[in-house]
Amino acid sequence: KKTFDKRVAIVTGGAQGIGLGLTHALLDQGYAVAMFDLNQDEMNAVIERAGADAERLMGLKVDVTSAAQIRDAVARVAHQWKTPDVLVNNAGATRDKRIVKMSEEDWDFVIDVNLKSQFLCAREVIPGMIEQGHGRIVNISSRAWLGGFGQANYSAAKGGVVSLTRTMAIELAKHGITANAIAPGAIDTPILAPLSAEQRGKIMGTIPVGRLGQPADIAHAMLMFASPEASYITGQTIYVCGGRSL
Numbered sequence: 001k002k003t004f005d006k007r008v009a010i011v012t013g014g015a016q017g018i019g020l021g022l023t024h025a026l027l028d029q030g031y032a033v034a035m036f037d038l039n040q041d042e043m044n045a046v047i048e049r050a051g052a053d054a055e056r057l058m059g060l061k062v063d064v065t066s067a068a069q070i071r072d073a074v075a076r077v078a079h080q081w082k083t084p085d086v087l088v089n090n091a092g093a094t095r096d097k098r099i100v101k102m103s104e105e106d107w108d109f110v111i112d113v114n115l116k117s118q119f120l121c122a123r124e125v126i127p128g129m130i131e132q133g134h135g136r137i138v139n140i141s142s143r144a145w146l147g148g149f150g151q152a153n154y155s156a157a158k159g160g161v162v163s164l165t166r167t168m169a170i171e172l173a174k175h176g177i178t179a180n181a182i183a184p185g186a187i188d189t190p191i192l193a194p195l196s197a198e199q200r201g202k203i204m205g206t207i208p209v210g211r212l213g214q215p216a217d218i219a220h221a222m223l224m225f226a227s228p229e230a231s232y233i234t235g236q237t238i239y240v241c242g243g244r245s246l
């Protein structure tokens with residue numbers, strides 16, 4: 001069998017928002033990209049719009065909280081292309097409520113989508129990465145890991161991502177695999193849609209750079225961590241938040 005000659009990346013939640021920005025950035029760098037997302041229609045639309053790049057794009061319907069679905073999808077990528085070089089754990093969701101109003105289901109859902117998913121996806125790609133002797137894992141956390149009103153579930157999940165990333169780095173370093181995290185600030189994507197104009201204005205006032213972030217701002221940091229040259233950077237979390245964490 002002819003060996004696949006492109007670097008391969010998986011982007012979870014790759015069909016919209018930040019994930020779509022990450023998908024495009026990787027495509028622009030010559031990667032073959034498999035999107036793992038719930039939204040098949042959106043993935044189809046992304047592939048349709050990609051023109052000649054479509055042959056380096058795959059859209060697999062995966063719920064990243066399902067170990068079985070992840071297993072099948074990673075096998076599909078390995079079979080059709082090769083073992084991934086890069087895993088970007090980006091899929092996420094919020095269900096903001098004050099602790100006293102938060103249901104157990106709200107808690108479990110947000111922890112599962114934002115945190116457990118990253119463990120499950122990494123567990124599935126790591127054996128192949130170890131076998132090939134290299135790999136890059138980039139986990140999307142959030143500046144909200146510092147804590148935020150109404151975000152007990154989300155901030156705990158995103159703080160968990162920071163800790164998970166550090167442990168991945170420790171366990172995987174000897175195999176040529178790095179793991180790093182990105183903590184975005186407010187990025188202009190559909191996840192911000194529930195915010196009122198007043199809330200958006202308030203957030204803007206807290207961003208020293210004076211604008212919301214764009215998916216391309218996150219992609220820039222992701223590409224750095226994903227590059228083969230970044231072999232001495234591991235276990236780190238970088239804020240990409242226009243100075244809002246300062």
Ligand code: NAD
Pocket residue numbers: 012013014015016017018019036037038039062063064065090091092093113114140141142143144183184185186187188189190191192
């Ligand atoms: P988004 O809601 O616009 O997109 C999320 C994508 O993930 C969607 O395509 C959705 O279909 C997919 N997804 C959700 N649950 C899934 C599941 N169970 N299985 C598979 N796919 C699933 O969100 P976004 O703003 O692009 O955020 C992307 C990541 O960045 C998330 O982890 C989010 O927590 C994080 N983040 C976002 C911001 C921001 O301001 N937008 C800030 C900090 C961190």
